[in-house]
């Protein structure tokens with residue numbers, strides 16, 4: 488059988504790599520297609536697949552549906568399969584003509600059923616983190632060469648997250664509801680075998696790679712001994728700069744031994760600030776965090792020599808979203824002015840606590856939101872002026888934090904109008920700061936190459 492796996496965006500479609508690996512284990516023919524190609528539908532039709540497989544983030548969900556419909560118009564018997572966090576959150580999408588199967592859970596255990604003709608919702612059971620296919624990277628890079636030469640590749644050692652942020656579709660609350668507490672802990676909060684992660688990295692090393700993004704939600708969750716042993720092997724066999732993410736609480740709990748082991752390997756740590764005001768943190772279900780913990784975590788990381796990327800969200804469903812955003816910027820400045828930051832417009836994912844809160848509070852949601860920081864469009868339907876100000880804050884947040892811009896200058900720039908050229912250049916400038924901060928001397932040349940090859944959204 489022929490399986491077309493359709494990917495989206497400028498980052499690696501990590502979930503679909505495991506799907507590809509699983510299909511190869513079942514001796515299926517696979518081919519990846521790049522959803523960013525203008526002629527993606529023609530390309531898929533020419534290949535005449537039996538199955539079309541999608542694992543779109545919420546951002547790309549509507550586009551995935553459009554592609555599926557277009558393929559089904561020409562190949563009526565094609566079977567379309569949707570998986571991943573978005574599909575898992577809203578399995579009722581299986582009622583749509585565009586979707587024949589929704590897989591709820593990991594791909595392991597679903598392929599046999601799909602090949603046997605099952606349709607509808609297929610719920611898989613959680614096995615072990617060691618029970619995974621080998622991601623089909625060679626096939627992915629063969630079919631989408633721009634990803635083979637992407638400077639940054641993804642690797643993940645642990646699939647879940649112990650936190651329960653109200654806006655997050657992969658929060659532990661949702662996953663525990665789906666699979667039960669024990670199975671969630673066993674599968675989602677344990678690490679994969681070191682040998683499997685290193686083997687994956689050795690495959691990646693065969694392609695031009697300058698940086699590894701460790702896409703675990705919180706690098707310090709899980710067994711520290713595992714991490715220390717892994718880092719020793721990583722240093723010996725891979726030795727590429729690595730970008731990781733964490734939370735203040737985990738950073739403060741991590742041992743000096745682990746932080747020392749990370750030195751010279753981890754180039755930068757993303758620290759999730761998310762909001763400045765205590766009541767906004769509470770809205771996010773992150774009341775366990777506060778500015779003093781974030782500041783202590785930031786100081787600890789920098790004392791070990793790590794660059795820190797401060798990450799936060801604006802456009803909250805509060806009565807004064809612009810004031811809330813400015814308060815968050817000022818909080819981030821107090822934590823680590825001079826550092827690079829990433830500012831995201833709030834996205835409301837289906838079935839999250841925050842979506843429930845908005846519905847209960849009769850807060851109107853915005854269908855136009857795609858979660859992209861460059862669009863600056865949030866998941867809440869604000870008025871025109873608020874939208875514009877939030878977009879401007881997203882555009883300028885890196886400048887505000889890196890150069891510790893005073894509040895009256897921030898306010899002076901809220902209503903600025905950018906033409907297309909300026910808007911694009913600001914997105915490039917922000918991206919460049921992130922790349923150079925992580926990759927230091929190599930960052931400039933890597934950024935120039937990336938920017939010449941990537942359709943940067945702005």
Ligand code: SF4
Nearest residue numbers: 648650652655658704
């Ligand atoms: S820490 Fe990140 S992955 Fe974990 S629940 Fe919060 S937003 Fe989701």
